[in-house]
Amino acid sequence: MSPDIVLFAVVIVAATALFGWSCFRRFRLITLGRDEDRFDKIGERLKNTLVYAFGQRRVLRRPFGINHVVLYWSFLILFLANAEFVLHGLFPAYVSLSRLPTGLYYTLAFIFDLASLLALLAVLVALSRRLFLPPPHIEARSRDSFVILSLVAVLMIAFFGVHASEIAQGTEAAARFMPVSALVAAAFMSGAPLDSLVGAAGFFWWLHALVLLGFLNYLPYSKHLHILTAIPNCYFRRLDNVKTQSREEFTAGNTYGVERVEQFTWKDLFDSYSCTECGRCSDACPATFTGKPLDPRLVVHDIKANLLKNGSQIKNKTDRVLPLIGGGQVGSVSEEVIWECTTCGACVEECPVFIEQYPRIIDMRRHLVEMQARFPDDLSTLFENMEQRSNPWGMAPAERTKWTADMSIRPFEAGKTEYLFFIGCAGALSARSRETTRSIARILDAAGISWGILGRDELCCGDSVRRLGNEFVFDRMAEENIKLFTEKGITRMITQCPHCFSSFHDDYRQYGLELEVVHHTELISRLLKESRLKLNHTVDLGNVVFHDSCYLGRYHQIYEAPREIVASVTGRAPIEMERHHSRSFCCGGGGGHMWMEEHVGKLINVARIEQALEKDPATICVSCPYCMTMLEDGLKDKNADDKVRVLDVAEIVARAL
Amino acid sequence: MLVVACIKQVPDTTQVKIDPDTGTLIREGVPFILNPFDVHALEESLRLKDKYGLRATVISMGPPNTEVTLRKALARGADQTVLLSDRAFGGADTLATSMVLASAIRRLSQAEEVALVICGQQTIDGDTAQVGPGIATRLGYAQLTLVDCIEYVDLPARKVKVRRKLRGRHEVIEAPLPALITVTREINRLRYPTVPMRLMAEEAAITLWDNQKMGLDEATIGLKGSATQVRRIFSPERARGEILGDGANEPEKAAQLLLGKLIEKDLLYL
Ligand code: SF4
Ligand code: SF4
Numbered sequence: 001m002s003p004d005i006v007l008f009a010v011v012i013v014a015a016t017a018l019f020g021w022s023c024f025r026r027f028r029l030i031t032l033g034r035d036e037d038r039f040d041k042i043g044e045r046l047k048n049t050l051v052y053a054f055g056q057r058r059v060l061r062r063p064f065g066i067n068h069v070v071l072y073w074s075f076l077i078l079f080l081a082n083a084e085f086v087l088h089g090l091f092p093a094y095v096s097l098s099r100l101p102t103g104l105y106y107t108l109a110f111i112f113d114l115a116s117l118l119a120l121l122a123v124l125v126a127l128s129r130r131l132f133l134p135p136p137h138i139e140a141r142s143r144d145s146f147v148i149l150s151l152v153a154v155l156m157i158a159f160f161g162v163h164a165s166e167i168a169q170g171t172e173a174a175a176r177f178m179p180v181s182a183l184v185a186a187a188f189m190s191g192a193p194l195d196s197l198v199g200a201a202g203f204f205w206w207l208h209a210l211v212l213l214g215f216l217n218y219l220p221y222s223k224h225l226h227i228l229t230a231i232p233n234c235y236f237r238r239l240d241n242v243k244t245q246s247r248e249e250f251t252a253g254n255t256y257g258v259e260r261v262e263q264f265t266w267k268d269l270f271d272s273y274s275c276t277e278c279g280r281c282s283d284a285c286p287a288t289f290t291g292k293p294l295d296p297r298l299v300v301h302d303i304k305a306n307l308l309k310n311g312s313q314i315k316n317k318t319d320r321v322l323p324l325i326g327g328g329q330v331g332s333v334s335e336e337v338i339w340e341c342t343t344c345g346a347c348v349e350e351c352p353v354f355i356e357q358y359p360r361i362i363d364m365r366r367h368l369v370e371m372q373a374r375f376p377d378d379l380s381t382l383f384e385n386m387e388q389r390s391n392p393w394g395m396a397p398a399e400r401t402k403w404t405a406d407m408s409i410r411p412f413e414a415g416k417t418e419y420l421f422f423i424g425c426a427g428a429l430s431a432r433s434r435e436t437t438r439s440i441a442r443i444l445d446a447a448g449i450s451w452g453i454l455g456r457d458e459l460c461c462g463d464s465v466r467r468l469g470n471e472f473v474f475d476r477m478a479e480e481n482i483k484l485f486t487e488k489g490i491t492r493m494i495t496q497c498p499h500c501f502s503s504f505h506d507d508y509r510q511y512g513l514e515l516e517v518v519h520h521t522e523l524i525s526r527l528l529k530e531s532r533l534k535l536n537h538t539v540d541l542g543n544v545v546f547h548d549s550c551y552l553g554r555y556h557q558i559y560e561a562p563r564e565i566v567a568s569v570t571g572r573a574p575i576e577m578e579r580h581h582s583r584s585f586c587c588g589g590g591g592g593h594m595w596m597e598e599h600v601g602k603l604i605n606v607a608r609i610e611q612a613l614e615k616d617p618a619t620i621c622v623s624c625p626y627c628m629t630m631l632e633d634g635l636k637d638k639n640a641d642d643k644v645r646v647l648d649v650a651e652i653v654a655r656a657l
Numbered sequence: 658m659l660v661v662a663c664i665k666q667v668p669d670t671t672q673v674k675i676d677p678d679t680g681t682l683i684r685e686g687v688p689f690i691l692n693p694f695d696v697h698a699l700e701e702s703l704r705l706k707d708k709y710g711l712r713a714t715v716i717s718m719g720p721p722n723t724e725v726t727l728r729k730a731l732a733r734g735a736d737q738t739v740l741l742s743d744r745a746f747g748g749a750d751t752l753a754t755s756m757v758l759a760s761a762i763r764r765l766s767q768a769e770e771v772a773l774v775i776c777g778q779q780t781i782d783g784d785t786a787q788v789g790p791g792i793a794t795r796l797g798y799a800q801l802t803l804v805d806c807i808e809y810v811d812l813p814a815r816k817v818k819v820r821r822k823l824r825g826r827h828e829v830i831e832a833p834l835p836a837l838i839t840v841t842r843e844i845n846r847l848r849y850p851t852v853p854m855r856l857m858a859e860e861a862a863i864t865l866w867d868n869q870k871m872g873l874d875e876a877t878i879g880l881k882g883s884a885t886q887v888r889r890i891f892s893p894e895r896a897r898g899e900i901l902g903d904g905a906n907e908p909e910k911a912a913q914l915l916l917g918k919l920i921e922k923d924l925l926y927l
Contacts, residue, residue: 369849373850380846397672
């Protein structure tokens, strides 16, 4: 078959030029973002790309992911077939599969035939899923999805059309190795006159060519841009866990946080191009789940839409057509949305292409707090208390030692004491969490650990103000803490609260503080394993359901330590809720939400308690003072606090001492 | 035209303890804060600045470390600050304090007309509520105390209309300018400083007026100019209270008991 080469060449050149131009326009906007170094550790990055892009590891976390894997790999294979198709169209005399050694030719013909069938089937599954099953979010049924899926389906049909008509004509030497095409030929074309077979071949060939080029040119304007960006996005991913924000430099003339889309880094903008709109982050998000306007997928989408809308204005330095913060239309994020995030990290954990959703929300919080002094009313007192008294409630420093009651507690002394037990504001000041603190103290003593406290000198770690975008105040608090730790000669620390733990572990590392920080659950589990802690008996706590703390679990992958402890105290592993480990559901207290009211939708803590109550627990086990408060409140809300209790892992252990 | 807020840095009285032996305040280690009532005087002056274009000036009499508090005022948008600091001002009671503040306001008014002076209703260290009225009397300004809402300021007509919060009722009055207003805590909520403003305030120059500059008669200021003399400070003896009901285990019963007592003692009206 010889298509009109000149015509095809013109079409190819035009289509490629258009595609190039579209990509140039799209990707030039990425360079408007701020700098960020993601070019280090090439080996590790390549490995990640293999595992997550080509291996589709995260896509496979969901059962339907398998369909994507099939489509993805068929596409990669058919990329070769299509390259051959185009080149053969242009240079039929030089490029052709049939010019390859016969064995290779037949093998490839077989593989391409099979891959086309798999791609077609995957597309049909995807289409039926969208049509007949409830989609994860309504945009899954967007025109965009149907256009793309139909294009792919037509492309595959055209592929079989071309090859079937050649097989029917008897001109395809590899006919025996192309079972699907052969079947099509046998079913639809056997006995057809030669000239109509030639006509059919021409028709399908051009259909294939035009759909292929149409598909190519549709990509940059659709969510299927991810076909181009997802692989590099996996390459450029953050290699460590996303658990801290970058520092800001406080000198006159600087601006803080993000108000305009180009204040994001290039990678943040590239993230927005890579979103496949799969909706996995939305499914994971506790705010979305409880009916709040925040949906991490939409935040990412708004960033992209804003960049596209404002692109030429940013380049020409003229006024924006659409503010990034404000809401009201696609491409603009409302302040309400910005304040709803609990920084639970579920979105980041779930995203198959490693988009970092919630850190962008904190960037915008920074702008609101630091440049505009605009934030929900509840936070005024919190910010004031943090700055004046270095604790969220504005309590006097002397209150910090009240938990010790009649216990004999020693102040930390460098050289004499091994560990600083950093109590944390909740552990020291909240009546309920003081119980946990006392339990930890008893455990440490029972294991013969050398420990001391800072007493009234202890300051807040500042985690909440940092997640709330008040980086300036956090910065000052961090400097003060570091001064204190250095003066006191502290090198090893036990924390009761996962938020203190995470902050000292990562936030403070940005300030050069290299502490050995351990959360009490990790330490206790180690002490049990080393037999330094003897449990006298097992304790019956009824059904124990375990709730993961986001900042221990997703942030630091500490999933097993608390579970093992519970198992050794009660003699059996704790019961898991439907959402657990890395898929756990936030208690609603992180990201500063301990001090904020929820005004829209269901309360997150109540939603979580309902999930726990499904498992008919007598005890809900936690490892964080925020979870403790939120879940106890949830129990009261459900009038279940007389039947179910919340206990910290440490309290459970203390009962067995 | 100026709006002048008078503010004071006070020891955080919630952290102050009285030495039972000497009967004096233990000040050591007690942090200083901006008097919680003055927070609202400052905010109100900033609101008048925003609304009427007045120049917000903040003055404070106190030791040199008062500078910290004045910088906080600058960070929130005050246009200028004056620190009134001199050993000779020290140990002042309300009479001597109002002397220094009134003279400072008079000095300010020589350069630019003063429309309003705003003070907090009282300070948490002295709780006298006398300094505001003292200043007004010395300057001959209209005196509007316990204001919880400034309805309007009419600069061309030189008038101000405010609402006073009195026990069980409100009183709306109009007064000529210049006037002195003392504000309650309900009047507003202090704004939060932006980071650029904080950084600016950290670098800003604070004007210092000592007595060399003020030239006040030393017999009228500081300890010498004070009419009050502190004889003794002590925690009042209090008859032991009684514990009513069992709030932890029978909250409803306990609440009922409490309500009954309050009504009985005429502290609660139904
Ligand atoms: S961090 Fe949690 S609350 Fe915030 S957007 Fe992501 S999933 Fe939602
Ligand atoms: S951000 Fe990631 S998880 Fe969320 S919709 Fe986009 S691709 Fe899916």
